[in-house]
Amino acid sequence: MTPRALIVDDESPAREELRYLLEDAPGDLNVQVVGEATNGEEALVLLRSLDYDLVFLDIRMPGLTGLEVAEQLRELPKQPKVIFTTAYPDYAVEAFDLAAADYLVKPFDAERLARAVERALGSGSSAQTQEAGADDGAEAAPARDSSPPDRERLVRIPVQRDGRTVLVEGDAIVYAAAARGYSSLKLAEDKVLVSFSLNELERRLHGHFCRVHRSYLVNLRYVRELVPDFRGHLVLVMNDRQRSRVEVSRRHARELRQRLGV
Template sequence: MKINCIAVDDEPLALGLISAFVKQTAFLDFKGQYSNAVQALNAIHSEDVQLVFLDIQMPELNGMELARVLSQTISAPKIIFTTAYNQFAIEGYKVDALDYLLKPFGYEEFLRAANKAKNHFEGLVQNQLIPESQDEKYLFVKADYKLVRIDFDNILYIESLKDYIKIHLVNSTHPVVSLSSLKAIEEKLPATRFMRIHRSFVVAIDKVDSITKSTVQLGTTNISVGDQYKDAFKELLLRWG
């Protein structure tokens, strides 16, 4: 498969190098290079861009700010940061970046990051090809310094709290706490069974007790629907209607 990608960097030499690396990588389809994040944002909105090699320190809109904007959109492209400053690693984690290339880097390091993107997108395609009846019935998360198995049937809802998520379970007052982004966990959940209704909440559809035009009730917990998720939520209203 080919991955549509762009390069964004305000330094001409760095932009030229990354663009050259992309063009010599067979599974990457180069869609353009941009010297600032505003141009890149316009391109992402008008083109089918799946992957962005993104510098962080740029004028006007910096790379981290662009990543935050993209993280709130549907079908957001994946990000590989390219920067000379290593203090942004934690921020990159928060926006669910695929990787973090520290300048100066060579083609070997670039290819390692590109292969991580390739594995990610191939995994998505494979998951789409597997009938739901054969899907995994659980996921593993890191919690308390170990991998914990969470059965989908036991999930009530998942809550995001800054750098952490809380997985609230059926018949349990103690949620599983894991260092992860909500988006990363959402990608592991079957879309037919779970729905994101707020930037901080994903709910199990079959555990919903009642709904209104703007809220969802799960047991004693009442969750408001975020504005950007209301269109998707209308589908749930139609099911209940």
């Protein structure tokens, strides 16, 4: 049976865009949008009257917030999978505390949406587990790219801030860290969330960026020191104000030393 979806967003253009992206999603994605709601109260009425498989849920809406709606979904006999779709990255921790399947920060494309749906329906969980885990014994293979490894090019990463899309220069990123459903970028004075996976960031950030762990991608220009920890693992001390420390996995240590010439 085709999964049935409900779109909840107080803005009509956002609902229309999501419908379009679902229709335009790559691969064999087949989701039937059978309802729309403009606020949390309306969404709960629909969710209590029909079994849905997926709910695309905005967070900031008049009345009930998306987080409050997700909390009440726990009372339903059949709980749909929730994918948050929002312009604000600030609520990701609260969203995953509510067992969200994914957290998409607007704007997102059809490919990113398709991965979220696949994860929610159960076919994308394995890849995500490999990306976000921290056990050094079962690492996912680093992403490969056909581009020359040291090619210099202008790279900007879109970051959502206060309803605006801010383009962050690649050179301003100290390191990127994987998290469930998103990644964090450590900047010189700030840390921000983006909806890209670490593998996606690795494909975008060529040249002086290096994967040092399945959960970390570092800007080699910010590496200040290489020090061993108490287990004998290599740790990078970064040249930012906080002197951030980034763990290096054993499988990536040799490549890192070669890239740094040590």
